[in-house]
Amino acid sequence: xxxxxxxxxxxxxxxxxxxxxxxxxxxxxxxxxxxxxxxxxxxxxxxxxxxxxxxxxxxxxxxxxxxxxxxxxxxxxxxxxxxxxxxxxxxxxxxxxxxxxxxxxxxxxxxxxxxxxxxxxxxxxxxxxxxxxxxxxxxxxxxxxxxxxxxxxxxxxxxxxxxxxxxxxxxxxxxxxxxxxxxxxxxxxxxxxxxxxxxxxxxxxxxxxxxxxxxxxxxxxxxxxxxxxxxxxxxxxxxxxxxxxxxxxxxxxxxxxxxxxxxxxxxxxxxxxxxxxxxxxxxxxxxxxxxxxxxxxxxxxxxxxxxxxxxxxxxxxxxxxxxxxxxxxxxxxxxxxxx
Amino acid sequence: xxxxxxxxxxxxxxxxxxxxxxxxxxxxxxxxxxxxxxxxxxxxxxxxxxxxxxxxxxxxxxxxxxxxxxxxxxxxxxxxxxxxxxxxxxxxxxxxxxxxxxxxxxxxxxxxxxxxxxxxxxxxxxxxxxxxxxxxxxxxxxxxxxxxxxxxxxxxxxxxxxxxxxxxxxxxxxxxxxxxxxxxxxxxxxxxxxxxxxxxxxxxxxxxxxxxxxxxxxxxxxxxxxxxxxxxxxxxxxxxxxxxxxxxxxxxxxxxxxxxxxxxxxxxxxxxxxxxxxxxxxxxxx
Numbered sequence: 001x002x003x004x005x006x007x008x009x010x011x012x013x014x015x016x017x018x019x020x021x022x023x024x025x026x027x028x029x030x031x032x033x034x035x036x037x038x039x040x041x042x043x044x045x046x047x048x049x050x051x052x053x054x055x056x057x058x059x060x061x062x063x064x065x066x067x068x069x070x071x072x073x074x075x076x077x078x079x080x081x082x083x084x085x086x087x088x089x090x091x092x093x094x095x096x097x098x099x100x101x102x103x104x105x106x107x108x109x110x111x112x113x114x115x116x117x118x119x120x121x122x123x124x125x126x127x128x129x130x131x132x133x134x135x136x137x138x139x140x141x142x143x144x145x146x147x148x149x150x151x152x153x154x155x156x157x158x159x160x161x162x163x164x165x166x167x168x169x170x171x172x173x174x175x176x177x178x179x180x181x182x183x184x185x186x187x188x189x190x191x192x193x194x195x196x197x198x199x200x201x202x203x204x205x206x207x208x209x210x211x212x213x214x215x216x217x218x219x220x221x222x223x224x225x226x227x228x229x230x231x232x233x234x235x236x237x238x239x240x241x242x243x244x245x246x247x248x249x250x251x252x253x254x255x256x257x258x259x260x261x262x263x264x265x266x267x268x269x270x271x272x273x274x275x276x277x278x279x280x281x282x283x284x285x286x287x288x289x290x291x292x293x294x295x296x297x298x299x300x301x302x303x304x305x306x307x308x309x310x311x312x313x314x315x316x317x318x319x320x321x322x323x324x325x326x327x328x329x330x331x332x333x334x335x336x337x338x339x
Numbered sequence: 340x341x342x343x344x345x346x347x348x349x350x351x352x353x354x355x356x357x358x359x360x361x362x363x364x365x366x367x368x369x370x371x372x373x374x375x376x377x378x379x380x381x382x383x384x385x386x387x388x389x390x391x392x393x394x395x396x397x398x399x400x401x402x403x404x405x406x407x408x409x410x411x412x413x414x415x416x417x418x419x420x421x422x423x424x425x426x427x428x429x430x431x432x433x434x435x436x437x438x439x440x441x442x443x444x445x446x447x448x449x450x451x452x453x454x455x456x457x458x459x460x461x462x463x464x465x466x467x468x469x470x471x472x473x474x475x476x477x478x479x480x481x482x483x484x485x486x487x488x489x490x491x492x493x494x495x496x497x498x499x500x501x502x503x504x505x506x507x508x509x510x511x512x513x514x515x516x517x518x519x520x521x522x523x524x525x526x527x528x529x530x531x532x533x534x535x536x537x538x539x540x541x542x543x544x545x546x547x548x549x550x551x552x553x554x555x556x557x558x559x560x561x562x563x564x565x566x567x568x569x570x571x572x573x574x575x576x577x578x579x580x581x582x583x584x585x586x587x588x589x590x591x592x593x594x595x596x597x598x599x600x601x602x603x604x605x606x607x608x609x610x611x612x613x614x615x616x617x618x619x620x621x622x623x624x625x
Contacts (some may be wrong), residue, residue, distance in 0.1 A: 089470075
């Protein structure tokens with residue numbers, strides 16, 4: 001593994017005494033997609049800003065491309081980064097073309113800047129000469145994306161890029177991330193939308209209160225939280241499923257009135273479990289290994305005060321409600337601090 | 340797409356200034372008032388007043404305005420008398436108005452336009468959210484500041500220079516024939532326009548831009564910038580009262596000091612532009 005493109009070590013950042021990042025450390029390897037996951041106010045945007053040097057950290061160290069982005073090399077760092085902010089941040093009085101030409105000049109692309117090609121890539125070539133003020137939210141985001149990749153950045157940072165977008169525009173964003181990753185670029189995306197990160201992330205960094213709760217490849221994280229495989233059983237008579245709890249090889253069992261979620265020592269045990277249930281007269285309607293989603297992982301980590309529940313168990317929804325409440329509180333505190 | 344490796348020597352200052360100027364140019368709500376203000380102060384008001392004095396021949400009006408000439412320093416009064424020794428009181432009055440008492444025009448117009456632009460230029464980026472784009476861009480903080488300064492300075496100053504040309508035409512056409520030919524701009528006005536006004540404008544803008552970088556809204560920046568126009572008002576008073584041009588070389592020295600103060604103010608002002616402020620977060624280090 002080579003030197004990381006981005007490396008944060010024990011980074012601390014506060015706004016008027018309110019902590020936005022606290023002892024935050026993570027690294028991003030070249031050519032990977034890293035998702036910074038967390039509720040509003042978790043510190044995702046602040047983390048993205050310190051990566052480009054738009055914000056200085058007041059403790060710890062940040063290295064982007066091996067350089068200090070807040071130091072004299074910051075200009076070089078920022079020239080190699082493309083950023084899509086949470087709000088498209090466009091000049092509404094001007095046309096889409098004017099916005100792209102301005103970016104081309106700021107990034108010193110010269111007269112051969114691929115303005116048309118970049119707009120065409122995101123399906124806004126026809127609207128290029130219209131005033132941005134008249135664009136829909138989706139078109140604005142597409143233009144912001146076109147602007148962010150105009151200079152062919154090595155590192156793309158996206159802050160809640162699909163927020164408020166229609167499905168088509170959201171798809172364009174996710175397709176861009178796939179394209180960039182396939183082209184060997186490095187992507188860092190901030191989001192609180194778990195489905196968005198699912199299947200996309202090579203690495204997930206879960207943030208809360210500016211801290212790194214957990215980070216790593218999603219599969220590794222799942223194995224770390226739930227080291228044993230999980231299987232979902234359902235039957236016509238669900239009460240018969242309760243017999244699973246005492247069977248050899250079963251290490252965990254839960255059922256909230258619905259299907260049974262069972263953790264087993266080894267998936268090779270499953271045929272024996274099925275045979276035992278059948279022998280006891282249960283008529284099974286479903287036996288399926290369960291792949292925990294990022295959402296389950298997220299709530300399990302956030303509710304880590306209690307022992308992680310089995311993935312797929314109904315109890316996680318109570319955790320989700322608590323997490324959502326906490327997220328709201330965290331968001332207001334960081335926003336207030338920033339102001 | 341291919342990676343582009345452009346030259347890195349050219350400053351981004353003019354790119355940033357050009358973008359702001361382009362936005363102004365495409366904003367009728369800014370351009371129209373600017374034109375009206377310039378036309379009013381440089382053409383209509385002087386023309387109406389000078390025509391009234393030189394052509395209406397109302398002795399009472401002339402006498403009232405003439406009495407204000409007594410407030411000018413003696414050497415200025417003698418300059419006026421020397422220019423038109425046999426002229427009527429009306430002609431002398433119109434000459435004095437043209438050369439001395441309308442001088443505040445040269446100050447009010449650039450001050451009003453440039454402070455309006457300058458007050459909005461940094462906080463405006465923040466309010467529109469485009470500050471985030473600039474903060475992540477390769478432009479240095481100094482380039483951003485200088486670009487904003489140029490974009491604030493040019494509209495007001497260029498309007499004033501054009502207005503100054505039109506004002507010269509109005510004055511020479513109305514008063515010139517009665518004082519022996521075209522006489523305006525006088526040497527003092529050249530000094531005022533190109534030596535005294537620019538540094539005072541720069542001083543004012545250095546403060547206005549600092550305010551724009553720090554305040555929370557464009558409205559607050561506009562309010563606060565009103566307070567820092569005092570130096571330019573002092574200049575206009577100095578000209579109108581004859582004090583600035585009454586004693587030989589005063590304007591040159593005042594300009595020299597003002598250029599020094601402007602250089603200091605601009606250097607200090609440059610330190611106010613921080614990326615964190617473009618993002619709208621307070622308390623960035625450094």
